[in-house]
Amino acid sequence: MSTTKTLAPIPLPPLLPVGLLCAALRPVLDRIVRRIAARHPGIFARVAPYERSDFVIVPQELPFALHLRPDPAAPLLRAVPRTRLPPHVARIEGRFLLLLALVDGESDGDAAFFSRDLTISGNTEAVVSLRNALDDMDGSVAEEAAGLFGPPGRAILAGLRRRSRRA
């Protein structure tokens, strides 16, 4: 891995203000997180001490960040403008396609940390707990999420993966 890779921003609908984009993504992300929580209830035990904690995940090429709260009773995943991050216990930052590969079990988080492609700050124990919880999921989270939106969802995922392989 290299810290010098640069990627063009992920194509997004033009001229859409970030606030509106975040609002538009809200039902999509809400559906995804509820589906993942319902299908993988076992992951919450690994992150239980931090189930009411707020994590901020910052994909570098995107104009927004993701706000995650791994609460089994009310899981939260929403997009927020990078200029208005909520109070959080920990922050995780990297290229979007790297973050996708980490969640998908296709990349190793420690290796990404060693290469400086992944940056974490805040409560390290919370980050490690979340990482281990996500890594105990079988199958592809990305495919599950994409599958929720039928052929268009799967096509977008395939495009992102092609982009990741080229990077």
Added chain:
Amino acid sequence: MTGGVPFSAAGELVCPAGTPAALRTAVEAGADSVYCGLRNATNARNFPGLNFSPEELAAAVAHAHARGARVLLAINTYPPAGQVALWREAAAIGMRAGVDAFIVADMGVARHIAETHPAARLHLSVQAAASSPEAIRYYCTHFGVRRVVLPRILTIPEIRAIRREIPCEIETFVFGNHGLMVEGRCSLTNWLTGQSTNMDGVCSPAAEVTFERAADGAMQSRLAGFTIDCVAGAETAGYPTICKGRYAAPHRPEGYYAFEEPVSLNLGRLLPELMAAGVHAFKIEGRQRSKSYVRQVVGAFRRAVDAIRAGQDGGLADLVALTEGQKETQGAFQTKKWR
């Protein structure tokens, strides 16, 4: 009762699993044996969100046995005085789950398992730091140890000499943490955090680790408030452990790695020599690593070992992207002058 899949062939690949998903990944990638621990202080990777519940362990053993693989349970920390119940319970959980062997370090734990669960197979953990024939024979004679995991501080000729003088199998690390501290006796974490690697199973506990990034991209790693390294924007990083820290001293004001550099062991090219020296099993370090690491490293070593067994070149796939500091070494196995 232990003993699901018999131990036999030399060149056994012993692989790490921090979660049930990692264990399944290891088995699928070709592990002969998978080692893991319970979610408590009885093992030396007692990290947040990691390890197995008793129910997960039982299911993992069934999964592995159905596919011809073994599960080894690490109970390789040292019980604090008067607090042995957790370690005894771990042994009972392992027996109920049907694990194939226990990896132990403490003599009391070894004695307890040998007496209470006489059918169990015992492996001596690297945490016991047994590096001489006399020490290893002691564990074999008194506790029935069947395999020793050697510290990573011996050359191949030294391993060959030890093999001739001991009655048990030898397992050596071939990939992952370089591990040069006198294992089982390292108190560096205890010194800064009050927690013990050897009794609590925590080396640089995550709750005590912080990373701070400066505007120029540099990153400071701190343990319990003490800065242990500061890497520049383009520099690779290592684990935030004291032994991998970089320190300024009067004679080295620019800062230097006082103990060891962030670097990973990779003995891929030495596998034939290790086999010829009498090493029975190859251990891959990294229970704290991801499924992706397990899949890539186990797969690479599976292909290499199979090629060597078939009389072919056992060339190993490039794994440097997974190494600490993105650097590899053959460490003491090649020469004790590696630094």
